[in-house]
Each structure stands twice: as structure tokens, then as C-alpha cells.
Amino acid sequence: xxxxxxxxxxxxxxxxxxxxxxxxxxxxxxxxxxxxxxxxxxxxxxxxxxxxxxxxxxxxxxxxxxxxxxxxxxxxxxxxxxxxxxxxxxxxxxxxxxxxxxxxxxxxxxxxxxxxxxxxxxxxxxxxxxxxxxxxxxxxxxxxxxxxxxxxxxxxxxxxxxxxxxxxxxxxxxxxxx
Ligand code: FE
Ligand code: FE
Numbered sequence: 001x002x003x004x005x006x007x008x009x010x011x012x013x014x015x016x017x018x019x020x021x022x023x024x025x026x027x028x029x030x031x032x033x034x035x036x037x038x039x040x041x042x043x044x045x046x047x048x049x050x051x052x053x054x055x056x057x058x059x060x061x062x063x064x065x066x067x068x069x070x071x072x073x074x075x076x077x078x079x080x081x082x083x084x085x086x087x088x089x090x091x092x093x094x095x096x097x098x099x100x101x102x103x104x105x106x107x108x109x110x111x112x113x114x115x116x117x118x119x120x121x122x123x124x125x126x127x128x129x130x131x132x133x134x135x136x137x138x139x140x141x142x143x144x145x146x147x148x149x150x151x152x153x154x155x156x157x158x159x160x161x162x163x164x165x166x167x168x169x170x171x172x173x174x175x176x177x178x
Contacts, residue, residue: 026138030077031086033131036093037070040124043097047121050104053114055168060121063161070157073150077139080146096124118169125162132158 019025044067048060078085100120107113132155139148 022138023142026135026142026144027081027083028088029131029135029138030074030083031088032090033128033135034071034074034078034085035087036090036128036131037067037074038087039090039093039097040067041071043100047100047104047117050109051114051117052110053168055171056114056118059161059164059168060117066157066161070154073154077147077150080150081144092127093124096120096127099123115169118165122162122165122169125158125165128158129155129162 019028041064044060044064048057048064051057051060075085100117103116103120104113107116132151136148136151136155139145139151
């Protein structure tokens with residue numbers, strides 16, 4: 001998509017398969033985050049291998065296990081609304097992961113790369129927090145109680161992961177990276 005071309009227009013013309021209501025938008029968002037979580041399952045092991053701090057390595061390994069669970073939970077959320085689980089490429093997560101790769105290439109192994117990995121990881125977690133917060137709100141309005149419960153459980157873990165990363169950055173890395 002060419003952003004420069006579309007921003008000139010006042011209104012974007014919807015595609016034929018565009019969401020017509022909140023239910024459609026909810027389903028599209030679920031497909032998006034389903035792709036994102038699966039991409040993270042593939043990306044996190046490399047981040048763990050590139051980290052030096054034991055604390056950071058453990059945090060990433062722990063969150064990898066949770067992320068695998070997030071994938072399963074999304075499948076349960078799809079099932080609860082009678083929609084087939086389907087992954088549709090999430091451009092935002094693809095970009096964040098690409099940026100994470102770049103940060104690893106641009107940093108020396110050790111405290112500096114660790115600081116870069118934490119920064120990239122927190123951007124990912126913030127994206128997930130924003131997404132789960134939004135789709136949980138959609139689920140609530142649409143009356144999808146079961147999906148709502150599932151999404152809130154994951155949201156809580158994303159927030160906890162983000163806080164853990166902040167703690168690791170504060171106590172372990174920021175001083176060493178200077
Ligand atoms: Fe997740
Ligand atoms: Fe996460």
C-alpha cells in the first residue's frame with residue numbers, strides 16, 4: 001500500500017470485502033492478531049539467543065511459552081463465535097519484528113544489544129496491549145462473553161510482560177549500556 005498516495009484523498013474507497021459492521025471488524029482484528037502471535041512464536045527464540053542477560057533470556061523464554069498459549073486462546077476465541085481460525089498478515093507486527101531484526105544487526109552483543117532487544121520487545125508488547133484492549137472492548141459490545149474472558153486473560157499477561165521488561169531495563173541494563 002502506498003501511504004503517500006492514499007493520504008491525498010479525503011476518503012479511502014473500501015474494498016469489496018470491507019467490514020460492514022463491528023462484528024466484521026472484530027473478526028478481522030482477531031485474524032490480524034492471530035497472525036501476529038504466530039509470528040512472535042517464530043521470532044522470540046532468535047531474540048532470546050541474541051540476549052546476554054540471564055534475566056532477559058528467562059523473561060523472553062517465559063513469554064514465549066505464554067505466546068504459544070495466546071495462539072491457542074485465539075483459536076478458542078474464534079471457536080466461541082463460530083468462526084474458522086484464520087491468520088491474515090498484520091503489517092504492524094511485521095514492521096515491528098523487522099525493526100527488531102534491525103536493532104540486533106546494529107548493536108554489539110552484550111548490554112547494548114540487550115537494551116535494544118528490550119526496546120523492541122516493549123514496542124511489541126505495547127502493540128499487543130493496544131490490540132487486545134480494543135478487541136476486548138469490541139467483544140464486550142458485541143456480547144461475546146466467552147471471547148471477552150479469553151482476550152482479557154491474554155491482555156493481563158501482555159501487561160505483566162511489559163512491566164517485567166521495564167524492571168529488567170531499570171535494574172540490569174540501562175546503567176550498563178551507558
Ligand atoms: Fe501475545
Ligand atoms: Fe506479548
